[in-house]
């Protein structure tokens with residue numbers, strides 16, 4: 001299995017499965033001297049943890065994290081930061097439930113491509129690496145990025161804006177901050193949240209699931225992050241978010257609205273604020289032009305499909321017998337994945353921005369070295385040494 005690392009310079013590598021012993025994360029590119037504690041990582045993992053409300057999977061994982069490397073007396077040493085989270089809610093009854101249907105393709109889930117790729121060695125227990133548990137490592141890595149971004153004054157917040165067709169109203173960053181995690185769904189339009197939650201519970205009672213939309217806003221990002229061609233920040237963020245299970249689409253800024261309006265309506269017009277800083281009157285571009293940050297809030301939305309595992313009977317195929325069969329899922333699941341995914345989306349956006357920041361800073365340092373070298377060689381030339 002390839003592709004378990006995200007990022008070019010700030011690199012997060014994850015390992016671990018749904019029903020394995022533990023989930024591991026290694027973060028490369030953390031400078032020395034940064035204060036980091038288990039509690040800082042735990043705060044983010046606690047947002048993603050299952051079993052917190054009726055909307056989530058009843059799986060009761062504690063998700064207790066321990067930083068095991070890259071630290072000395074509470075500060076990073078510049079070595080890779082390693083973290084471990086043990087899976088603790090693993091019971092024979094659940095493993096048996098998966099064993100009973102291990103030859104069956106779960107509609108909407110990753111089993112069929114896994115059968116094709118890994119054959120008889122495919123991890124049938126809770127979907128292995130295709131399980132939402134894989135995202136523990138992303139959140140742990142994102143929590144490290146969060147501490148580094150805070151030093152640069154960058155904040156990233158995600159919230160649910162739509163659930164099963166019920167839409168919240170557009171909110172400012174200040175409103176999102178004020179209403180963040182005020183309900184089980186983390187919908188910051190508090191009035192609509194009640195309607196959304198009542199609807200999700202109704203869907204769950206029918207043994208069914210539903211999806212929604214999550215918005216992530218990055219505030220305080222300086223202009224100039226992202227590289228113009230293959231490492232556009234737009235692409236890194238988009239790739240990171242599309243790599244989360246159950247995400248079916250990513251929209252940057254007003255995204256698909258662009259197809260419906262004229263250029264004169266779409267273009268964000270620049271102006272000079274009272275401090276002579278370049279600002280934009282609107283933010284349809286979602287803070288990204290040419291794939292590079294323009295100093296406005298980076299705004300992205302991701303569409304999250306209904307949870308594949310249902311209690312409604314669906315047709316399937318027994319891959320061992322090569323026969324069509326009926327499948328009625330009995331395993332634990334989230335009725336909606338939205339309240340589980342927003343912390344993962346925040347993590348991916350943080351890692352992508354941190355990576356772009358390291359690239360920008362690295363290049364800046366090279367330019368400085370270059371200038372210094374040029375200045376040194378000039379002096380040396382003047383002294384006749386070159």
Ligand SMILES: Cc1cc2nc3c(=O)[nH]c(=O)nc-3n(C[C@H](O)[C@H](O)[C@H](O)COP(=O)(O)O)c2cc1C
Nearest residue numbers: 057109110130131132245246247308309333334340
């Ligand atoms: C945090 C999180 C929790 C998830 N919980 C479940 C779940 O309880 N049941 C389920 O069937 N899928 C769940 N998923 C979705 C599957 O992982 C995902 O649909 C599957 O890997 C197939 O990938 P795809 O939807 O991107 O095609 C979850 C995903 C995430 C990110």
